[in-house]
Amino acid sequence: MNDSNHRHSAERRRALLAGAGLLGATLLPPVAAAAQPASSKFSFPRGFLWGAAVAGHQVEGQNTNSDAWLLETIEPTTFAEPSGDACDHYRLYAQDIAMVAALGLNTFRFSVEWSRVEPENGMFSDAALAHYRDVLEACRKQKITPVVSYNHFTTPRWFAASGGWEGTDAPRLFARYCARVTEALGDLMDLTTTFNEPNLAKLLFGFPGPLQQFSGNPKEKAMLARAGEVAGTGRFSAWMYGDLDKIQAGQLAAHGAAYEAIHRINPQIKVGLTIAMADDQAAGASAETMARRRDIAYGPWLALAATHADFVGVQCYTRARIGADAELPPPDGARLTDMRYEFYPQAIEGALRYAASRVQKPFYVTENGIASMDDANRQEYIRGAVSGVARCMRDGIDVRGYLHWSLLDNYEWGFGYGPHFGLVSVDRKTQKRTPKASARLLGTIARQNAIAIEKA
Template identity: 45%
Template sequence: MIPNTALSRRQALGGATLLAALAPTGAQAESRAKPRPASGQAAPFLWGVATAGHQVEGGNVGSDIWLLETVKPTVFAEPSGDACDAYHRYREDIGITADLGLNAWRMGVEWARIEPEPGLFSQAALDHYERIVDYALERGLAPFLTLHHFASPRWLAAQGGFEVMETADRYAAYAERVGKALGDRLAGAVTFNEPNVVQQVTWSPTGYDLDARTMAVFNAMLQSAARACGSDKFSTFLYGDMQTLHPTIMRAHALGVQALKAGPGRYPVGISLAMGDEQGVGEGNLAERKKSEVYEPWLRLAAEHGDFVGVQTYTRALVGPRGNLPPPPGAELTAAQYEFYPEALEATIAYAARVSGKPIYVTENGVAAHDDARRVAYIDRALDALARARKAGADVRGYFHWSLLDCYEWLHGYSRPFGLVAVDRETFVRTPKPSARRYAQRVAEAR
């Protein structure tokens, strides 16, 4: 059924009373449209799926990542193109999610669409995202928003991106616009998705370990993008100097939390982190050093600014005296070429909760697998790990499976299927997999 696009905000909220129970302690005045939960009513656990704007929407032509995908040379296997055409087919995706019996929907908004030129905000883009949020609520899904999921406006990258401290203020202005437009209907918001991911993936005592040819192509790609923008530089969230990027992102997060809290609505705001189960191997291993460098600065940031930590876990890492080790001989590897190890989630939840002192949402967890039976197995073992973490006392308030759809996986294009739902690359027809039904069954059993 096609929803009434003139649906009022109050009507949209009528079936979403769970949102009021999710407000963090000390939040500002209650949103005008959200009813309070009954006295003593516990906040409902959020069971959902995750998507990300650039990876599913298609046609994000104003973003820095789109440009990097299309310049020559490029390190991207293929361009995102139309992706899953979720920009137009979001009702179908929300419908699939609701039909699975879930109650939450993690979605992204794209900065490049909302602010296509510096200081020029698109009301049409904000209206589009409002329609998605309203339809999610109509279908009984609590919207959980991500404001930045790797992609930024290309004009920002041409001005130095997050290597320039002024970008923190630009991000805060963007967050303020998004919060004003959507805040009264949100169940939660993530300021940044995995700002530590490059550091996590490439961590070693000596830093990056890329061969000369790869570095040459990488640098040529950035130079080509800069020329395309008429600039002498091009710095993105993922591809820049981490020592310069991270202080700006941290300040942007803090300012973003303030901006969102100043707007309408009472909802938790946090940051999501790429987290692996770091297992030390051998005497003198560097597992604790790795955690202190890759995770703890961000967990301390989350403790000071925001209401929760979003844990995003896929596997473990073995860490020896010189840094990361390869998976053990004979270990099963996923289609993303890391170890199949769903049990990692138990350790990362416990660690994040202990260090930050904050509630936890599992904002991403899943597996790249061509054989869907392996996804079914991963779901079962990961949800068992989640249950153990909660039983041990971790304050976990939601779980979002990555991902609803087989979507664009950045450098690797469409070669790594993470979805519960297959997407035909030509027709965009969605086909739920057996793993979608298994996830729905596990959620029903957990309630």
């Protein structure tokens, strides 16, 4: 690998790790938008879902009983800064949902925060459940379809301190929590997901390449050791901080148990599985290498989705170029986003096509977007990505919705508040929301339920 490739490889490693909450990174300056290519119009079917997504810990604020809160506030930590008040969405949810409707969108994806609902093992908060019922009622008032995640990365502190997803009792505990939420809120829910992209760790660290050395690094181990001391159990396993094989096994079993528990209580609820994907492209890789990469990154989850999912949520941001034995950095001179990913809006098309080749289920794009301080880049990305979705649908792939990440400029894990993914800017001192031109663009596409497809 030459010096230029080493440089790009290092930048990509830092970006992926920071996005996963493992370290901070310096953001790149925005890039200029390119001229738009020729196009042809595509009309989406009636009832297509257009929306934006958030996650509890990243927007609600003061999520003090969660594993992430502890990891953010101890020393040493791999997080750039604590989440604090975030976007104060726990208080301002009604305003935010009304804004979604005013923009012309018809869907809002959010998560119920397990650490609020069950702050201690077996102790459920009726007040927290009532809050999330109010959120669902606000969606109904605004004629917004809610897409509810039972878990978006974070778990209760007590759960992480008892072994987290590595614990043998994890599937039962998660299914119990999902059952309680469904009993309290299920009459207002239609589309739900158990986990948010539970395969992300395997996507980042599972395939041979430079990222592997950062999984279980000394600073992460020191952070987890300190968290175990503070929690009083001497151990702490959270999200992707721990034994990745055991975490994946625990989450696979937990999804199956939760899927069955939710359906027992309310068979009408559609329970989906979201999967983090890249548009994998061979760049020197053999067919066998490509198959191995995909089996590591997605295989167990796509297989589970075939039997234990009513739909699949595809979450994709960029492409991955696979060399003979490792993922390669972006090409020299490639256009990069502020997260140092390659600017590649057509990636969602490739990810959807691969997923559809493996699973015969309805698909939703449950996350897709870019970090950029220049909103012109986001507008260009949206046009390119939605065009890719339209091409998939034109070719017969059953895609039923496009949900942009994210609604708000929010807390982005290891990066803290540095990156801006939002359709809406947030003044962190006043919590004032200001929709960007990209929000109006997506709203216009949603109202028209059509797009002028750009050439791939």
